[in-house]
Amino acid sequence: MVKLIILAIDSMLISNIVLMRFLGICPYIGVSKKQETAAGMGFAVIFVMVMATLISFFIQKGILDPLNLGYLQTIVFILVIAALVQMLEVTMKKIAPALFDALGIYLPLITTNCTILGVAILTIQKNFNLVEALVFSFSTGIGYLIAIYIFAGIRERLEWSDIPKPFQGAAIGIITAGLLSLAFFGFTGLVKL
Amino acid sequence: MADNKFIVKPAPFLKKPTDVKMIMWTVVLALIPTTVWAIYLYRLNAVIVILSTILFTELFEMLFLKIRGSKKVIATSFDGSAFVTGLLLALNLPSSAPWWLCAAGAFVAMLFGKHIFGGLGHNPFNPALIARVFLLLSFPTLMTTWKQGMSVDAMTYATPLGILKTDGIEAVKSMDLWRLFAGLPVSGVGGGSIGEISELAVLIGGLLLIVLRVIPFFIPLVFILTVYVFTWIFNAANPSVYASPMFHMVTGGLFLGAFFMATDMVTTPITPKGKIIFAFGCGLITSLIRLFGAYPEGVSFAILIMETLTPTIDKVTKLKKFGA
Amino acid sequence: MAEKVTFRKGGVHPEERKALSETAPLKKMAAPEMLYMAVNQHIGAIAKSLVKAGDKVLRNQLIAEGEGAVTSRVHSPVSGEIVEIKQMVFPNEAKVEVIVIKNDGKNEKAESTEQERNLPSSKEEFLEIIKNAGIIGMGGAGFPTYVKMNPPKDKTLDTFIINAAECEPYLTTDNRLMLDYTKEFLEGAGMILDMLQIKKCFIGIEENKREAFEKIKSENKDARIEPKLLKTKYPQGAEKQLIYALTGRVVPIRKLPFEVKVIVQNVATVKAVYDAVKFNKPLTERIVTLSGKGINEPSNVLAPLGVTVSAIADFCGGINEKAKYMVNGGPMMGKAFDNTNLPVTKTTSGLLFLAEEEVSSEEENVCIRCGRCIYVCPMGLNPTFLKEESDRRNYEKMDDVLDCIECGSCSFVCPSSRQLASSIAKGKQRYAKHIKKGK
Amino acid sequence: MKDNIMQVVKLFIVCVIAAAVLAWVYGFTKEPIEKSKKSETLDAIKIVVSGMTDQMTIKDSVISLKDDTAKVQSFIVMNPDSTVYAYTIKTYTSLGYGGNITMMVGVDTSFEITGIQPLEYSETPGLGTKMTREEFKSQFLGKSLDNFKFKAQKDGGDIVAITAATITSRAVGDALERGLNTLISNFKTQSDTIKSDSVAIDSAITGEAK
């Protein structure tokens, strides 16, 4: 139990997926102009990340490992994720239209988001069991949400700022992310994996 | 009479109670006790650190203002804000910091901390703290080796919090808390940043700021109280591992941070409620880092981390309108 | 010592500077040769001139009138001849039609005016008199008084508040009026209470006018009327703040005072009602404070409406070379202008001639987020936010501008000299237009 | 309908070709990959054991810690005549500044250190990571439990700590002590019984200790 909590805190704050692991930077920069959309994206990522990690976990343990097809991991995972997102889109529209309205527009963005594939592969690389995989993917997703949400808040404030021309746009976004990452270094060692 | 030229501008038509310059220079004034104490303890070393940091900060301020095409480079660079940043950065450095470290800090503070975002008022993070953390991560050895105040030898020692983190509670049990509070040398203990040695000196300046209404009293109060309560809880639960709350009060940069950095209005929430949440968060994270984190001291990080939340806090603490 | 009340949120206390004109006795100014009567001095439907160039007019004769439920009238302060009707630009940037009257010096009054008459027997008659006399709020806004005194049928009133806060620095007209016309003022208040059938009246007086307070207290015999001391704090005189201070009632946002059974009138308005009801005298004169280091003899002047700024200034010893700003109104809410030919209107409570050293004139700078504007806003708004959004015309986020009372407290305290109030006021106009268009 | 079928068929063709290509590539990379997997450990062993020759063989075993049931990996370097040349152990500590540190330690047959090599760690770059430098590592050469106290000088031991990184230095001491103790308790008394089952270097190192 303690181990799981430590894993959760580590993947949320200390080894934050965006700020420390460098995954999902593009949507982080792209979908963070407003806090509402950032939150939507964050929740969508959590949702898809957990689903994708679990499914790819089963595929790895149930199919690839027994058949010794480990080298097909990349190709299988990405296809599974693409299919999953498609299916999610369709079923969500039918079963939970409200949820679809909130998260639907972010789903296509997520297919090509490296966080999802990255976390699925990391789960296998780190040899997590099912519960750990669940905790890892969920808390990593939360970490993504935290990072993108506070980042969007800062960017909203930067709207009013008199940013020098060459820095406007992605440049200031990336640098701000760097400063966030600098601040998050304070969490180092809070828990030790 | 008839040839008067009248100026038309919007109201009000009165003398302002205060302006930015005055606020900033008041902060400088309030930092004088700390500065004087630092110089008394570290003599020439402190003078060099303080002077070179301020000098470079002002230089980079001018340089970046110039590059950004400001029309009033000189006037703007002496509005006091860069001076405050420089002085606070200096007070956050060890007395042994070489001049180039001061210059590097000043550069980072002014570029990444301030002018990239458009200068005074626009920066989301505290420039002095950005610089401090940048230096801490970049030059950990230089930034964590401390000389003892007033001593002539070149020995370096750890700070009380460093000793607590490295050697455990037994090593700090016998320290005289009053001496630590006043900033007097304690044997076997290194001072720390030149501005964090004497809580007393910081307190004098801080109270001045409160009296002059430059900062609201509740930010430092909530910040410090939160650290007190949290460290008290852990100390009460397990005194053989966790140091006493009073020990946490008189060590590290808690007072300097609470009075002078968590109060930088540019980077902290704007409403009173927001400021209280902010100060509480700072206290909480400071305690967590001190008790469990890798770093012996957490004030700088805590303030920076809370600053990432400033816009969000501002949003959720909107004021109630009169009559709503 | 009497209890002092005040409002809850925000507020500032600028240097009062009333000493300049406070003790100056009331000076009566005779009508000069030329008078300039703006047809529109009130809020509501625009009034139209009833006269044309060449017409002869008598003192107190109706010369302009509007149509509709909310409007007002204008009367001539002198007898004479209409010279022309022209457009003038007023400090609030509005272009207004002005009737130019040449005083013939004969001072002939219109029939039946300025003579004692019977008190009205009904509320309707009372309101008619006020309407005919062209009385509008003299506290600044210029809202027609007969409309205000006649709230919708389903609303009842239980408290009448006389706004004697005079919270703006420099201004001393209400103070002068209460000291010099104590009896008339109190009688007028009683009349209004009778006619509107209200049982309670507060006179809210700021502590810095203790003399007036004591005088009213000692001369008042009407049990319904209670003078109350207010803490000296700007904007104590703003309607909602005043109501809260005196009654503890909070006027709901974007609602009018009658929602909490209250009506508020300025001291001068009450005196004008008294004159109209008792003597059938329309509103043709008012007390104006001339103050500041730029005027040679700071004074309180009872002046006919329509006198030019230069004429009234000359009456007070003239403008000296120190004067760098001319302000219509108080220093917090007033408007600067540079044309000394503009006339005094019904809402001109003060004319300030300010020297360089009396005014901060730094350039507008960036917001350092000190939060001072937020602390002082009596309406609980976030002025720096509203200014940014107003300047950006970001209509989605600036709805709060409608709640700004334009008191200027925020601009006053801003250490960065940001023109918050004026930007928000501009935003308010734009936003109102935007909403109208939307509908 | 026909269109749809065509599409699926086309997709299928692409899949088949892709699978075939991959199978082919996998076929000829399989062996080098196996080799790579081992190379890390092998390299570490080569660093901590000096004077290894191609004739020597490496035998790997999983041994228990002293006074503990936990297991670690150990490698025994054998001379061609099947006598032991050196032992190495993958020891660890959890006292590092950034958590766990694992390191390879090599000893000769008198259990004196011949080399140490940190493998996995998350110490602070520039501070704790100085433990990988020769200046620091060399102080342990020839040291054994008998002639060296694996504690920082500050704590009354013999380790010259890295400036401003006492924690890391202590952790290294902890790892070394654990490793030496474990090697001694497992091998000291029975050093001559391990003569059989020598394996060639290449195929020896498999699997990770749990």
Add this chain to the structure above:
Amino acid sequence: MNVLKKLFNGIWTSNPVLILLLGFCPTLAVSTTLKDAIGMGFSALFVLVGSNLVISALRKFTPQKMRIPIFIIVIATFVTIVDLLLYAYFFPLHKSLGVFIPLIVVNCIVFGRAEAFASKNSIIDSLWDGIGMGLGFTLTISVLASIREILGNGTLLGIELFGKSYSPVIVAILPPGAFMTLGLMLAGMNKININMEAKRKAREKAEKEKSKQLKASVANG
């Protein structure tokens, strides 16, 4: 000429990272040392060229609806090939690139070029596009890595540059340093483009002036 222009396009005018703002993740993550960066760059280059070629070759064959899955399969195949080859023959590099090798699959540069270019253009053009983009990516990540390695470690390609007394700016090789350095590179690129744009405008204006004067003088003369 045409080829050079294409290469220049990938390296500068539409540099995938600095102008198109694609592929930030590998750029940031795999730039602690120049060696890793070059490895990453060429891996991506290989995948880009390979997948561009195949996708372009298959563009007639590919049904519109099955476009995406086919792209994914083609790209993933090349990625897996790279993965296996690196694992087999460049093990240390494989170790430092870590999870970012499989992630080339979702790397926006590769996918973006497949979708935007290769599926619509001839094989030869796609080849050059792939090479240009790949070089652009490699160059960018290499510059970033050089800066970070020099500042943060005092070395370049592992060679010590300043001697023992240099105390490296360690943040440069930590995550914050990656963000900040890339941010500065983006800003530098913007600055250069802004300046060039301004110069171009000034030149155009001057030319217009000239032709006007010319016309005027002709009219006068």
